[in-house]
Amino acid sequence: MTNPVLVDVTRGDLVESRHRGMVAVVDGEGKVVFSLGEIDRPVFPRSACKAMQALPLVESGAADAYGFGNKELALSASSHSGEPEHAALAASMLAAAGRSEADLECGSHWSFEQPVAIAQARAMERPNQLHNNCSGKHAGFICAACHTGMEVKDYVTYEHPLQGEIRGVMEGLTGAALAHDTCGVDGCSIPTYAVPLKGLAHGFAKMLTGEDLEPIRARSARRIIDACMAEPFYVAGAKRACTDLMALAPGRIFAKTGAEGVFCAVVPEKGLAVALKCEDGATRAAEAMIAGVLAKLFDHDQDVAARLKARASYVMKNWNGVEVGKVRYNPAF
Numbered sequence: 525m526t527n528p529v530l531v532d533v534t535r536g537d538l539v540e541s542r543h544r545g546m547v548a549v550v551d552g553e554g555k556v557v558f559s560l561g562e563i564d565r566p567v568f569p570r571s572a573c574k575a576m577q578a579l580p581l582v583e584s585g586a587a588d589a590y591g592f593g594n595k596e597l598a599l600s601a602s603s604h605s606g607e608p609e610h611a612a613l614a615a616s617m618l619a620a621a622g623r624s625e626a627d628l629e630c631g632s633h634w635s636f637e638q639p640v641a642i643a644q645a646r647a648m649e650r651p652n653q654l655h656n657n658c659s660g661k662h663a664g665f666i667c668a669a670c671h672t673g674m675e676v677k678d679y680v681t682y683e684h685p686l687q688g689e690i691r692g693v694m695e696g697l698t699g700a701a702l703a704h705d706t707c708g709v710d711g712c713s714i715p716t717y718a719v720p721l722k723g724l725a726h727g728f729a730k731m732l733t734g735e736d737l738e739p740i741r742a743r744s745a746r747r748i749i750d751a752c753m754a755e756p757f758y759v760a761g762a763k764r765a766c767t768d769l770m771a772l773a774p775g776r777i778f779a780k781t782g783a784e785g786v787f788c789a790v791v792p793e794k795g796l797a798v799a800l801k802c803e804d805g806a807t808r809a810a811e812a813m814i815a816g817v818l819a820k821l822f823d824h825d826q827d828v829a830a831r832l833k834a835r836a837s838y839v840m841k842n843w844n845g846v847e848v849g850k851v852r853y854n855p856a857f
Contacts (some may be wrong), residue, residue, distance in 0.1 A: 527561035528854070530816070531809040533803070533840075535849040543809035545785075547800040550725040552733030557796065558646030558820070559722070566718035567801045568708060572782030574661050575601040575748050576642035576727060577714075577739075577796055579693050581664040581688065586671035590620035597751035599660030603759030603781065606644065606655035613758065614654050619661040619669060621670040629680045630662045630712040632780035632831070637761065658712035659669040660758070666840055680713040696741075707846065711783065712822075721799050724788065728797035730776075732790045749778050764809045765801035769818070769835070773828045777816060781807070787814040791821050812836045816853035 526543040546561030578600040581587050604610035607785035632653045635641040652793050669676050669686050691702050700719040709714040734742030756770035769779040769842040785802030789808050802810040822829040836853035
């Protein structure tokens with residue numbers, strides 16, 4: 525099967541780029557209600573599955589023991605922009621467990637957002653690990669390990685018991701068997717596992733609905749999703765797609781991106797979850813795709829649908845403000 529072209533990019537009157545993609549929209553029982561392309565093909569969710577990886581933090585009781593609220597839970601499932609609020613909250617989470625930036629094993633980098641990176645360069649000699657987009661997730665890992673008596677050192681390795689627990693969580697949610705042969709190393713050094721796109725969507729649908737989950741997992745999963753929707757800034761940051769999509773319809777959309785063109789989302793009022801991948805890994809196209817798919821799921825609310833469509837198809841301008849072309853989500857889908 526060839527994945528369909530879901531987004532094209534024009535310059536003048538000509539198509540300059542085309543982006544193929546695959547999309548799965550699934551309910552809590554695993555029924556595929558809408559699909560495009562090769563949804564049985566394994567993909568690396570990358571950061572799109574951070575809400576799944578945050579489950580041990582809540583299920584273990586660590587989140588409650590350390591007094592974490594919606595902001596901390598949202599940050600534990602985030603790919604944040606390294607803005608001051610993000611770094612400060614990650615530091616606060618670590619301090620609650622008696623730990624610090626030195627215990628993180630995610631590495632450091634400047635913010636991916638140009639305005640934030642410029643501000644960082646003006647204010648500091650170099651960023652530390654708190655500025656890593658994954659520091660909130662890693663702070664959650666460390667807190668879960670500390671609360672349950674696990675050794676913190678090497679918590680990013682495949683062999684560490686916390687990563688084994690996360691592997692089990694993801695197997696239970698996605699239905700995929702995960703081991704070394706489906707494992708790679710993510711940008712923040714933890715294991716990342718390839719799972720069928722349909723299974724990824726089903727996993728998020730189960731997190732939303734609680735279908736076929738033990739009560740503690742169902743409660744914990746919904747708590748994380750609700751926290752992200754309540755505090756979208758802490759999931760990503762200013763002018764980021766995840767934050768903007770959730771702020772567009774507060775409490776009605778959960779959205780989380782992952783590297784290489786992956787996006788996951790849930791629509792609570794429909795009981796549905798979305799997983800998609802832009803085949804060539806382009807973030808620009810993946811953001812247009814998720815907005816276009818969500819617009820389809822909000823066909824009952826024309827105001828929300830119109831705002832989503834405006835994110836799916838839009839005019840591009842150059843540095844002088846001159847219109848040069850368009851990004852267009854294929855309305856046929």
